[in-house]
Amino acid sequence: MAKTEAPKPILGTSPLRKEGVAKVLGATRYIDDIALDGMLFGATVRASIARGRILDIQFEQKDDLGNPIDWSKFTIVTANDIPGENTIVHLTKDHPCLAAEFINHPEEPILLLAHREKAMLPAAVAAVKITYEEWPGVFTIEDSEAGIERAKAGDETGVIWRGHGHGGGNNTFKTYCMLKDQTEIPESVWAEAAYIVEGEYRTGAQEQLYIENNGVIAECVVADEAVQEVTVQGSMQCPFYLVHALELVFNLPADRCRVIQVETGGAFGGKEDFPSVIGSHAALLAMKSGRPVKMTYDRAEDMVATTKRHPSRTRHRTAVAKDGRLLAGEIEFVIDGGAYATLSPVVLSRGVIHSPGPYDWPYLRVDGRAVATNVAPHGAFRGFGAPQSIFAVERHMDKIAGVVGITPEEMRRRNFLKSGEKTATGQHLSDPVDLQGLLTRALREADYHRKREEFARTNVGAVVKRGIGFASFFHGSGFTGSGERRLNSLVEIELNAEGMPNILVSSTEFGQGTNTILCQVAAQTLKIPYDDVLIAQPDTYRVPNSGPTVASRTAMIVGKLVERAAEQLCVTLVGSGFLAEGYTGEEFKDGAKRYLAANGALKASVRYQAPADIFWDDEQYRGDAYPAYAWAVYVAEVAVDTRTYQATVTDFHALQEVGKVLHPKLAAGQIEGGVAQGIGYALYEKCVWQNGRMANNQMTNYIMPTSADLPPIHAHFEEVPSIHGPGGAKGIGELPMDGPAPAILNAIEQATGIAFGEIPLLPEDIFARMTGTDGAEKLNPDVMEPAIAAAVGEVGD
Amino acid sequence: MAGLAAVRFRVNGVERTVEAPPVKRLLDVLREDLQLTGTKEGCGEGECGSCAVLMNGELVNSCLVPVLQAEGAVVCTIEGVSVDGRLAPVQQCFLEEGGAQCGICTPGMILATHHLLEKYPQPTLLQIQEGLAGNLCRCTGYMRIFEAVRQASERGRD
Structure with a gap:
């Protein structure tokens, strides 16, 4: 038989989505169908x-x-x-x-x-x-904290959740203390710091707003x-x-x-x-x-009764050297978990670990707390605590830069983590990390320096103020800490009667591309065509528990298991003599069918094995928090109209290092979709609460970005293969939710001269600050940038 | 049961008659009476466009149309876009460019694209953005959808 060329590598290319034809035909059957x-x-x-x-x-x-x-x-x-x-x-x-x-x-x-x-x-x-x-209800973080305080004095009327038996305390689902090197910050560091910079940052609830309820x-x-x-x-x-x-x-x-x-x-x-x-x-x-x-559920019930992103409050107190180097940080990170614990402890954990940002802190203490309120429980939403704490640290970095008198860029460059250094949990960054290079490229892609200089000039006297800002950040792939060890995921690949491999996992497809990338991984490993690989519908009577489809873990963790299972399948077929090395796709099927005829069935089965050098200590809350991290710099450009107070994102560049990109079109789609949600988080999506209930539980008055609201979103990738994922991939799904909000508010600070610290930031919020109707002191035109003075003057008259 | 109306209209090229309460939503008639489940409900108030269909050549949200209003109308749903199960160029472009992720907004989005390209065979980006602004997509951030529309427009020109 004439040998044909082995199939070209399919990882890194963009084959058609496995279930795509049915989706564009409208033939896909969702539950309501x-x-x-x-x-x-x-x-x-x-x-x-x-x-x-x-x-x-x-x-x-x-x-x-x-x-x-x-x-x-x-x-x-x-x-x-x-x-x-x-x-x-x-x-x-x-x-x-x-x-x-x-x-x-x-x-x-x-x-x-x-x-x-x-x-x-x-x-x-x-x-x-x-x-x-x-x-009486408890509706905010502050209400909940007041209830805890009153209970200390014997008045328990404000205690709505008692920790007994659940590992928490009064109104407190969980606390974490992340103390770098298990070392408290010496008083001398504060005493000798050139600057001590404090800031408070808040983020609101956000509805996932999947279009299918x-x-x-x-x-x-x-x-x-x-x-x-x-x-x-x-x-x-x-x-x-x-x-x-x-x-x-x-x-x-x-x-x-x-x-x-x-x-x-x-x-x-x-x-x-x-x-x-x-x-x-x-x-x-x-x-x-x-x-x-x-x-x-109909839309109104889905929005009012189901989970949302946890609201948060983060307080930073930072000791800074004269040149902008970070000396020490205290971070208090509090999330509102709603009425029951649900997933709040793990959301809190990811938020705490991401709260320091990608910086080298000589001393750092982070205290995290998830508190109870009388609102429907908050739950998982892309990013899972990280968007909240990253918003705070990336706004705070710009604030410190302003205090020190250096640029936001220089502030980051003087403090970035590097390969070989340790994170706040003591994790040694053994993989290559090049934040300097990422920042350089991201700013170049966005034409940042020219625009920043131009906007500073053209904003003077302009009615529409422009700004450009950025955020640098990381996102851990996979379950936090010892989570993957506990999940102990199992993946199987079986051969069907036609000799085609069928992937058996509990990992689910909901648009992000699970089916497609896992089939790509198996196809490449088995050296057979992508179209010859199948993936089973997740049915717990049929598929093993490969863990939940969350935490940016599917491509990296489950994908790696699929790769290993495919290797095992191949070894069995070749080792048993039914398949000769150098086989074609057709020969694979023939060999597989002959194996089945002789042996009845073949199923390769592999279980997660924690890398030998990955350790996590739950007690001390230290160690290797995640097997791998994705790194990113996002740059946002905004326009703020001083007549309508509407801030609009006018251009967006998202650069990330996510290991090997398995499927460029799906990967770009993940980034673009995540950035769009991030823009919504920053500027559009506000949950209005009345006595613990969401009052605007309709698409009419909870506003997500439409096609007419979004800027061009440019997704850029640096590819540094990781040993932890199949073909070198790391996690990607949650990352794009982290960067947009702080990048946008950093840009709005350039446009308006106002350091907003809370999202969502709606026109009425901008109006209130620019006109002083929020109760805060009205901006003094004498100390403002001329551009802002002009804007305020216009509305003040 | 009292209050049923016989409504005749043409759906995807086929004459249909349904007996339904006159204010029953066209969306429900399509899904329940005609088993055309490709038309989706996202919000039930005309905001999301998941239920969009073409009625007499206009893009309408079928959740806002009482079926009586469809009397005598020509209706096209997603099931009427493909020909004998073969993908229309717009569908092919959505598939190739990653314009469909979870797929729930896709039927409405494809009908909106169809409508847009009828109106503007070579639309500008602004025309695409505005033409699709009544169809919400939470997955894609719309960029791949714009590309799919551009590609479909190119193919239409060939």
Whole structure:
């Protein structure tokens, strides 16, 4: 047989997305496109107060329009129906599946209803009248802290969460102290510093706003008055998280809880922890009704009741030498976790570890705290704590530069971490790190120096002020600390009857490209065409637990396991003599089929092995926080219109070193999409809170960027292969969420001369500061840049 | 049941008659009565464009159209864009350029692109940005979508 050339490397090229044809045809079946025979529809009856106790529940006989309600046609589930534990488990069991007595946030689920006709549900939900004993709510970080303080004096009325049994304290889900080299900052450092620079920075909640709302369909097998098996299919990131939740709610072993991910219309972290809630609810209704039950939220319910990015407050106190070198830093990082712990401890951990930025701090102490409030629990959202603390440190770096009298660029250059140095957790940076080079290239790509000089000149007297700013940052790939060891992920590749490898992982596709890159990795390792590699639908009865699809871990961690499994498959086929070295794609299939004929089946199976030189000490909170880091410098250019007070991003350059780029088009798509979300985070997306409830839970008044709002987003890559990922890849998914907000506010500072420290920054916020109507001292035109004085003068008259 | 109306209209080249409450949303009629589930609901209030279809050549959000309004209309959904399961050039360009990530906004986005290219066969970037501004995408940041539209426009010219 004539040998053909081995396939060209597929990693680093951009083959078509595996499930792409169905998506552009509109043929993809998302959960709301699926209907099962006899299926009912489910709905949730939620609290109407933020905090208190349920006194009474009444089912009105007529709806609000006076039409009778036939309650016998509804399935009704209460906390008493739960066969197992009344909890949605993540890290602790503090979070009830359904409120039995106490209410801790305004969207707390209390009852579940199901009916054959979806249209019958809203009126029925409204006809459940619940009376409460209402208690004063705790709605902000400051409220929560005040509750802790009052409790010290014996008044516990402000304590809404007690740490007992959950590893926390009053109103405190978790605290961390990251102390560099386990050494406190000597007093002499503060005394001898040329400057001590303090700053406070705040970030708001952010809605993931995937375009497909949360939704599931549940089925339940009941025999002998006991639940035998539960199946939930739906839109989600982490099928095994839901298995774990169902095990407890139904008191079933894991092998009786089947979870299937169907095509998912966006997630961004918003379908990491929440499917455990809606999945458990639908399954309870299926149990009680004996029918399949679909639960899909509409947009208003999804926005008001599901998780959002944690609001944060960061305080920096920094000792700086005369030349701008950092001498010591104290950072206090606080996030608002909402009513229950959910994932807040791990969000906090990532936020704490990223809070120092990519700088060398001789002394550093970071105190992190996740506090409780009476709002729906905050959860995972792309970046997972890092965008919050990176916003603070990158604004603070510009502030220090101003105090010292050096440029923001020089400030970074004098303090960047380098290869061979240690991070704040004591991690030795053995891989090449070239932040100086990244900064140089990013500023060149953005034409930063020329523009900065030009804007300083042209802003004088201009109605539209321009600015350019940047942020430099890193993002750790994979689970934090010992997380990957605990996950202990398993990946399998089997051969199907046609001799084609089929990848079996619980890693899910929700737009980011999981299917495509994992198939690329297997194809390249097996030296067969990309089209010959398949990937199975994540079904927990069929695929092993390769961990959740989160934390920028899929390409690097799961991808590496796929690479190893493919190597193992190849070794088996070649070693058994069914395949000769130098095989073609067709020969691979032939050899595979002959192997199957002789042996029945072949499945390669590999488990995560922590690199021998990676150590993490949970007790001391030190060591190798992540196997690898992506490094980046993002440059934003803005225009601020002094008539409308609207700040607009006019150009954006995103340069990153993410190891080897596996698929250039997908990678650029990840960066561009993340930057767009980051621009929304900085300038558009504001959650308006009223007594703990999101008041603007509509796309009409929660504004995300449209195609007309965004600047050109230029994604640039430096490729430095890493040993930790397949073909040299590192993580990429979350990184682009980290840099935009501080880069934009740094640029706005050049444009306006105002050092804003809080996002989202809306026109009304800019208006308030520029006109002094925020209660702050009005800007004094005598000490302002002339440009700003002109702007203020214009509105003041 | 009282209050049903018989509504006749042409969907993807086929005459259809449905019996539905006159104010039932065109979106629900397409998805539930005609099993055309390629049209998606994102927000239910005309903000996101996931439910966009072409009605008499105009791009409309089908969540805002009572079905009675579609009486006698010519409607095109995503299922009507491809020919015998073969991708139309716009679909091919979205596929090749990475214009579809999670795919949920894609049907509406492709119909909006179709509409845009009818109006402006060689659109400027500004025309693309404004033409697609009623279709929200949370995944892509729109850059790959703009490129897909440009490519489709190029192919249309050939």
